[in-house]
Amino acid sequence: MDIKGNILMERYELGRLLGQGTFAKVYYARNLTTGQSVAIKVIDKEKVLRVGLINQIKREISVMKRVRHPNILQLYEVMATKTKIYFALEYAKGGELFDKVANGKLKEQIARKYFQQLINAVDICHSRGVYHRDLKPENLLLDENENLKVSDFGLSALAESKHQDGLLHTTCGTPAYVAPEVITRRGYDGDKADVWSCGVILYVLLAGYLPFHDSNLVEMYRKIGKSEFRFPNWFQPEVRKLILRILDPNPVNRITIPKIKENSWFRKGNVTKEPSSDKASGSCSTYLAESQDLMKPSNMNAFDIISLSPGFDLTALFEEPRQKTEARLTICRRASVIITKLEEIGKCLGMKVSKREAGLLKLEAMQEGKKGILSINAEIFELTPSFHLVEVKKSNGDTLEYQKVLNEGLRPGLQDVIWNSQGGEQEQQEAPQQQQDQKS
Ligand code: AMP
Numbered sequence: 001m002d003i004k005g006n007i008l009m010e011r012y013e014l015g016r017l018l019g020q021g022t023f024a025k026v027y028y029a030r031n032l033t034t035g036q037s038v039a040i041k042v043i044d045k046e047k048v049l050r051v052g053l054i055n056q057i058k059r060e061i062s063v064m065k066r067v068r069h070p071n072i073l074q075l076y077e078v079m080a081t082k083t084k085i086y087f088a089l090e091y092a093k094g095g096e097l098f099d100k101v102a103n104g105k106l107k108e109q110i111a112r113k114y115f116q117q118l119i120n121a122v123d124i125c126h127s128r129g130v131y132h133r134d135l136k137p138e139n140l141l142l143d144e145n146e147n148l149k150v151s152d153f154g155l156s157a158l159a160e161s162k163h164q165d166g167l168l169h170t171t172c173g174t175p176a177y178v179a180p181e182v183i184t185r186r187g188y189d190g191d192k193a194d195v196w197s198c199g200v201i202l203y204v205l206l207a208g209y210l211p212f213h214d215s216n217l218v219e220m221y222r223k224i225g226k227s228e229f230r231f232p233n234w235f236q237p238e239v240r241k242l243i244l245r246i247l248d249p250n251p252v253n254r255i256t257i258p259k260i261k262e263n264s265w266f267r268k269g270n271v272t273k274e275p276s277s278d279k280a281s282g283s284c285s286t287y288l289a290e291s292q293d294l295m296k297p298s299n300m301n302a303f304d305i306i307s308l309s310p311g312f313d314l315t316a317l318f319e320e321p322r323q324k325t326e327a328r329l330t331i332c333r334r335a336s337v338i339i340t341k342l343e344e345i346g347k348c349l350g351m352k353v354s355k356r357e358a359g360l361l362k363l364e365a366m367q368e369g370k371k372g373i374l375s376i377n378a379e380i381f382e383l384t385p386s387f388h389l390v391e392v393k394k395s396n397g398d399t400l401e402y403q404k405v406l407n408e409g410l411r412p413g414l415q416d417v418i419w420n421s422q423g424g425e426q427e428q429q430e431a432p433q434q435q436q437d438q439k440s
Contacts, residue, residue: 008086009079011033011079012032012038013029014028014029014040018039019096021152024042025041026042026089027039028091031088038091039089039091040086040088040089041086043085043087044083045085069120069124069125071117072124073089073151076088076090090149092141092142092149093142093143094146097140097142098136098138101137101205106206108239109268111206112265112268112269114148115198115266118150118201119260121148122135122150123257125150126190131190131193135150136177136201137205139152140201176213176220177197177200177201178197179192179193179197180225189251191256192254193251195256196247200247202239202243202246203247206239207235227249242255242265324399325393325394326391326393327391327392328391329410329414329418330383330388331389331390331418332386333388335359335382338380338417341413343361345410345413348413349405351363351365351376352365359379359380360379361379362375362377362378363375363377364376370397370398370400370401371396371398373396373397374394374398377392377393377395378410390414
């Protein structure tokens, strides 16, 4: 039995119902060991299977595992039984941002704070190749300090699901917040579509109602297609200008996130200082050099570690088959040593290596391969300070070229420090080496 009384998996004490979506019920819960408040999202597997949404759920899991940000709702763990999937999520005590707007428009500086946090969260997602695609106030929750938490990645698409033309092709999302190019089903860029939704959200926060609204859906789509809307008289000229740049019906001319971040209205007040998520690889090492903490690997909890052991790995239940495009290497060295080693290996292989936030390194080929530029992410997770897990994943390019780099470059280069590895061809288990560099 997974729930005994109101105890789930002997780990969580379930409380009141927080909310209900189409496929999920969300309960307040308390971690019995730590006392931490969490939200447990319960999904009926059969219901999901029946409507063919299992891929959506799989995606939600892998996206949430990949993205860590103060304004993005964190997924702590995933549990599953034969019939149900349970997500233990960060508890957003402040409820939905939508409820605030339902009581009327927000003051300009409050709306700006939420908009800044939204743009920062979306920017990080985009830099990880993740597009939300269903941004709307209902998906924006608040914590106890009134900070924004973007939730519900159920409809998001990873960059990998792009077609060969590089555009997303699934039409989804809620009409009022959806970009014109999504409606016309011409294929669209997830980042441009998200920027549009952020513009609609900003309008709603400041106005208290939607910019595009009509009881006739066709008429509403027409208005969206032409970006036909009016500003209420309390909108200041500066914010009007910004919204017009965001709600540009032509995605090519629409303002980008870096430009929004430079905008004078956006920058007013307390803009949360954020690590840049610049996609240009070169610039990342600069900010990382300034702040060593950013390269600090993410910590793994016991569940993460257990779930990595093949016998307990729940991911097979949810994730796409791996197709040998990722591998996990357990390495008994400090993070700084691993980073240096990866940089050296990259150099030997003639690849560009750039450091990103939270222990992520990107290795990119200098020349086009069979399927474009080969790009590999190496993400370092801390198990103990001198024991790390390195998750190697192909993010672009040809799988055979990736496997060659993994098996003929990365594995041999890390040979003397690898303790255990999973994924790819060379499974191995060796005794840990003397940890000479523990004090380094
Ligand atoms: P969802 O199925 O994710 O749309 O969730 C349905 C509703 O449950 C949301 O609209 C929220 O009101 C509530 N909810 C979802 N996740 C959380 C959470 N982590 N903390 C607090 N409330 C939540």
